[in-house]
Amino acid sequence: MTSTPSDRFPRPEAYGEGSVWADRVGHRSLVGRNQRGVEIPIGQGEGEISPGELLKLALIGCAGMSSDFAIGRRLGEDFAMRLWAHGTSDGETNRYARIPEEIQLDLEGLDEAALARLVTVVGRAIESGCTVERSIVPGVEVTHRILGVEADPEARA
Incomplete structure (x- = not known):
């Protein structure tokens, strides 16, 4: 199903592929479409x-989509994954200074070398493929951690 904005307001000249919009439906309440x-x-x-939760969801959604192929090559096409983004905005500066992300995967059967390679390829995939993160960093520190991997295995080398 496709959707277009109602005719209540004229569409801006820039309206086209990739455009999203939000309509006010009440006091500090919108519907994004x-x-x-x-x-x-x-x-x-x-x-x-x-909006802050949307930002965090955009980050982890992008991280998950960017790393999907790389993880699937190592864990199989039907792997389970859950992504988390944490943090609250700083009340004084009214901005997010840090958004830690965590990725949960079934790591059973992976040896230390495979874990190290997984951490590396996931990081590279997100760094090169996540448009959302590439758009907001370096303004916000975004970290990635695969839960179940104690530390960055490459840092031990």
């Missing part, structure tokens, strides 16, 4: 997601 018909309630209320 894309052209594929997805709607996301944005705000601080029940059933809404905050």
